[in-house]
Amino acid sequence: MHDRQTFVVTVRGLTKSYGATAVLKGVDFSVARGEIHALLGGNGAGKSTMIRIITGSAAKDGGEIEFRDAGGNARPEAEGRRTVTVVHQELALLPHLTVAENIVLPRYSSGLSVFHRKRSVRQAYEALAIIDRDFAASSLHRLVGDLSLHEGQMVEIARALSSGAQLILLDEPTANLTAAETERLFSLLRRLARENGLSVVFVSHRMKEIRQIADVCTIIRDGRTVVDRVATSSLSDTTIVEKMGQLAAHAPTGSVSGVRQAVPVGEALTIREEGLEIALPPGAILGIAGAPAGPESLISALVGAAQSKRWSVSFSGWPQRFSSPHQAATLGAGFITGDRSQKGVLRSLPIIDNVMASRRVARGSRLAGGRENVECIDLLQALKVKAASLWDLPDTLSGGTQQKLLLARWLGVPSRLLVLEEPTRGVDIGTKKEIYQLIRDMASSGTIIVWWSTENAELLEVCDRVVAFDTEGRCAGIIDHEELSEDRLAELTGMAA
Amino acid sequence: MTEASTQQALRNGSAPLPIRQRESVIGAYRTEIAIAIAIVLLALAVGSQVPQALSWGNFANITQAGAPLMIMSLGVLLVVITGGIDLSVGSVFSLTGMVTAQAMAHGFGGVGASLIGLGVGLVFGSINGFLVTIAGLAPFVVTLITFAVAGSLAFIVTNGRSMPIGDPDFWLLNSGSLVPGMPNYILFCVVLLVAIEIFLKKMVAGRWFYAVGSSSAAAFLLGIPVKRTKFLAYVASSLLASFSGLLTISYILNAESTAGSSLMLQAIAAVVIGGASLLGGTGTAVGAALGALMITVIQNGVNLIGINSFWQGSVTGVAILIAVLIDRFSKSRRRAA
Numbered sequence: 001m002h003d004r005q006t007f008v009v010t011v012r013g014l015t016k017s018y019g020a021t022a023v024l025k026g027v028d029f030s031v032a033r034g035e036i037h038a039l040l041g042g043n044g045a046g047k048s049t050m051i052r053i054i055t056g057s058a059a060k061d062g063g064e065i066e067f068r069d070a071g072g073n074a075r076p077e078a079e080g081r082r083t084v085t086v087v088h089q090e091l092a093l094l095p096h097l098t099v100a101e102n103i104v105l106p107r108y109s110s111g112l113s114v115f116h117r118k119r120s121v122r123q124a125y126e127a128l129a130i131i132d133r134d135f136a137a138s139s140l141h142r143l144v145g146d147l148s149l150h151e152g153q154m155v156e157i158a159r160a161l162s163s164g165a166q167l168i169l170l171d172e173p174t175a176n177l178t179a180a181e182t183e184r185l186f187s188l189l190r191r192l193a194r195e196n197g198l199s200v201v202f203v204s205h206r207m208k209e210i211r212q213i214a215d216v217c218t219i220i221r222d223g224r225t226v227v228d229r230v231a232t233s234s235l236s237d238t239t240i241v242e243k244m245g246q247l248a249a250h251a252p253t254g255s256v257s258g259v260r261q262a263v264p265v266g267e268a269l270t271i272r273e274e275g276l277e278i279a280l281p282p283g284a285i286l287g288i289a290g291a292p293a294g295p296e297s298l299i300s301a302l303v304g305a306a307q308s309k310r311w312s313v314s315f316s317g318w319p320q321r322f323s324s325p326h327q328a329a330t331l332g333a334g335f336i337t338g339d340r341s342q343k344g345v346l347r348s349l350p351i352i353d354n355v356m357a358s359r360r361v362a363r364g365s366r367l368a369g370g371r372e373n374v375e376c377i378d379l380l381q382a383l384k385v386k387a388a389s390l391w392d393l394p395d396t397l398s399g400g401t402q403q404k405l406l407l408a409r410w411l412g413v414p415s416r417l418l419v420l421e422e423p424t425r426g427v428d429i430g431t432k433k434e435i436y437q438l439i440r441d442m443a444s445s446g447t448i449i450v451w452w453s454t455e456n457a458e459l460l461e462v463c464d465r466v467v468a469f470d471t472e473g474r475c476a477g478i479i480d481h482e483e484l485s486e487d488r489l490a491e492l493t494g495m496a497a
Numbered sequence: 498m499t500e501a502s503t504q505q506a507l508r509n510g511s512a513p514l515p516i517r518q519r520e521s522v523i524g525a526y527r528t529e530i531a532i533a534i535a536i537v538l539l540a541l542a543v544g545s546q547v548p549q550a551l552s553w554g555n556f557a558n559i560t561q562a563g564a565p566l567m568i569m570s571l572g573v574l575l576v577v578i579t580g581g582i583d584l585s586v587g588s589v590f591s592l593t594g595m596v597t598a599q600a601m602a603h604g605f606g607g608v609g610a611s612l613i614g615l616g617v618g619l620v621f622g623s624i625n626g627f628l629v630t631i632a633g634l635a636p637f638v639v640t641l642i643t644f645a646v647a648g649s650l651a652f653i654v655t656n657g658r659s660m661p662i663g664d665p666d667f668w669l670l671n672s673g674s675l676v677p678g679m680p681n682y683i684l685f686c687v688v689l690l691v692a693i694e695i696f697l698k699k700m701v702a703g704r705w706f707y708a709v710g711s712s713s714a715a716a717f718l719l720g721i722p723v724k725r726t727k728f729l730a731y732v733a734s735s736l737l738a739s740f741s742g743l744l745t746i747s748y749i750l751n752a753e754s755t756a757g758s759s760l761m762l763q764a765i766a767a768v769v770i771g772g773a774s775l776l777g778g779t780g781t782a783v784g785a786a787l788g789a790l791m792i793t794v795i796q797n798g799v800n801l802i803g804i805n806s807f808w809q810g811s812v813t814g815v816a817i818l819i820a821v822l823i824d825r826f827s828k829s830r831r832r833a834a
Contacts, residue, residue: 303718325717325719326720329719337718343714344715346708346712346778348778348779349704349708349778353704361721366701368699368703387516388516388517389516389520390520
């Protein structure tokens, strides 16, 4: 941090209400030039709302926002907003255009200017080369739709830089990245902060990452700032969790062996591919680690999402391969997708339909409503979801809360197998622990759990066995709980920790 | 999680949070109420110019003229909710009329000929459904094809001539009274409207229509039978278009190859006025029916006031615009926090 700091953005006493609900009750937040700043808070604390107000996509009710340029001079608000770029989990890139076109597009915002092909490509190269010279040289003419998530993030950051961003706000950028990609992203951010004076605001629920990357942090709780720009190193993990209002996070969680004892005996589900066999007794929790290729193929096979000959299962009453997710669900194989926004939430349907969807399929119910209403409310309260009505749309809830809706779909449904993709993505630390416990409860009632996570610490905590895939999608090994460690996982999955 | 652990989780948690357990009727039908009010205002406005517009006789005119459009709109709505579109309804409507009239001319009775006519809907609905679900073609393209084919077949059946209705009792389908005191065209509208609304709101299979339209990929992963749902929507849409074709020839006692050509756009307009999004996932039967009613009231008003009927399209266009703006405004308030 510098001695004489320039604050790129300063927010004082920001308030915002939606109807009768006060979301922000006086938030303070300031970001200095060239710092990496972690913005923390539980689901629904008001982080997203504050960000939306800073970027101008929502109007404030009260309070002040001040933008300053590199020299410390105040900027008009409209101009200041344009120096702030948010990189969302779902990238805002145009998949049918090339990398170069995506990067230079904001420069053609008037729509009337003539597109100078050569100049544009050069500008795009210059922007991208700041980030990664090799990537810039090899990828300028690729379609954005063909890029990996990490590459897409680099393109978005390059685009932000080239259109004059002084502050980049990353919303859980590492949720879908491998460990190696995360490390590359972090070193890039550190370099841009140090050399280009870029300010980075980083939203994450992963304590380890916060420690790794953030110089300072701000914690928001219930619409108020409870920790205002304090050096991250001066706060202990416990303090951070406490300040976020999530003491429950430190409630003792059941050990894996404790769960084991409660598990009913019965036939094991066997998953096979050539030269490999995984037998899962009732109540087992199998973790899956590694880059998407391998886990996706296994999960598709387990839930009938895609037809592939690679995997087969044997379990009484089940076919070797499910023909569709419909067949899987009716035979007691549940699935909660990790692609919340594209393949998870039913955006135009009320909360109740979102929550009850899997139950309706599994039970073959014909009528909606009635007793479902009470059941749905019980589920929402068990997951501490705050909603005014069962008929609100899911978009009225925060991202983490929407994740809870997906989880509620299979929670408590008597099922033989439950496949989870990143079930705690976007969920705050306190809720994560609650989710772990709820899943353990399901396991102890005999459901076999298959849990894919890109967060190795999570696999260590929850799973009693982990199957690791390498970057090519091949199975690299199966590790029992006793031998699990982050290093071992990193080694097998081929991603440097 | 078992029942017991849900209870435990409840006890562990802080005070239970109040969540509305009953859907509020006003909340659920906000758009529909707004359209209903708009229709009343529109009727009053016409009535202030032409007093006879508010007579029972004119009310009967409006319902009788609007019934086929309303029934067709309900079918189109089902497709639109699943995220599709059905451009073939007007052609299916015309072809049904021609085939039914031709069947009567070949000695079939009213009932037999009607069943043959409904067969047209069944066949075209199945073709649409098959091409959209199994072949995976875009609904716009598929129904554009069947629109063209059914439209040309409607000419081929009689070589382009219009065709009088052979069965002298056929008018009973439209204007008879299965229920004493209520003409059939009103009965059919009410029964279909209520049945489809209940299906969409209260039956799980009806909720799947919305789920498929909201996100086909999410619905598939949830285990919802996406293809079956879409297929059903196209068959229902064509069948309802066929049925409204039957009602119309029973009313005017004459079948024409071009009878339905303006109806397809009107039906889509009715669905949009009724609050459905062409992106899928939203819409109600009540809304679509009111949309159809509004279009009919506009047409009737334009006639009564004596405005050149060429203006009808423009007035309908403005009505769509207003409806869509109202809908947008009322929805933006639901997206709090």
